[in-house]
Amino acid sequence: MDFMTSKTRENLMRAFAGESQARNRYTFAQAQLIAQKQFMLADLFRFTADQEKEHARIFYDHLKQNGAGDTQIQAAFPVDEDSCDAVCLLESAAAHERKESCEIYPAFAQAARDEGFAQIAQDFENIAAIENTHGKRFERMAQLLKSGELFAGGESTQWICLNCGYILEGTQVPQNCPVCHGEQGYYIRLDMADWGLYR
Ligand SMILES: [Fe+2]
Ligand SMILES: [Fe+2]
Numbered sequence: 001m002d003f004m005t006s007k008t009r010e011n012l013m014r015a016f017a018g019e020s021q022a023r024n025r026y027t028f029a030q031a032q033l034i035a036q037k038q039f040m041l042a043d044l045f046r047f048t049a050d051q052e053k054e055h056a057r058i059f060y061d062h063l064k065q066n067g068a069g070d071t072q073i074q075a076a077f078p079v080d081e082d083s084c085d086a087v088c089l090l091e092s093a094a095a096h097e098r099k100e101s102c103e104i105y106p107a108f109a110q111a112a113r114d115e116g117f118a119q120i121a122q123d124f125e126n127i128a129a130i131e132n133t134h135g136k137r138f139e140r141m142a143q144l145l146k147s148g149e150l151f152a153g154g155e156s157t158q159w160i161c162l163n164c165g166y167i168l169e170g171t172q173v174p175q176n177c178p179v180c181h182g183e184q185g186y187y188i189r190l191d192m193a194d195w196g197l198y199r
Pocket of ligand 1: 019022051052055056127131
């Protein structure tokens, strides 16, 4: 299949545009959350934004290596509501991640496989799996925030300050870290401190 007339060329450009925009939306969300002193959630968006940049690069490299040149696409891309608060940012990010991982990239992978671009198909599949973890992580944070469990739990739990690294044990996190005096928003449940746990 000639790459220049393939659906895969278009799909790669759509994916590049989608990843690039997700990276920017997450960076905007990070700034919004920093302003609200929700530093841990801001860091989750930064962490994820950096990964979206890498996804964008992988798709862009395929376009470059196949000599795509100017590539026209027609697609809809999301815009968050103006009044979006922390829960809304997390939920809207989770919904977009889910759409990418469950619908868009599996379809792009199938098209690439049908057109004979096995490596591109593999990359769409691998990145779909990553977006699945992104979606679950955002969703879990939204749940904790909504239920008031982001900084408090029924049982005694260990929490870590992402600013200074202090680990405390208790049923809730104080307003300020006892060691660095940073805001509560720096804290995360220790068992969630490894973002990679959300698979
Ligand atoms: Fe991505
Ligand atoms: Fe993602």
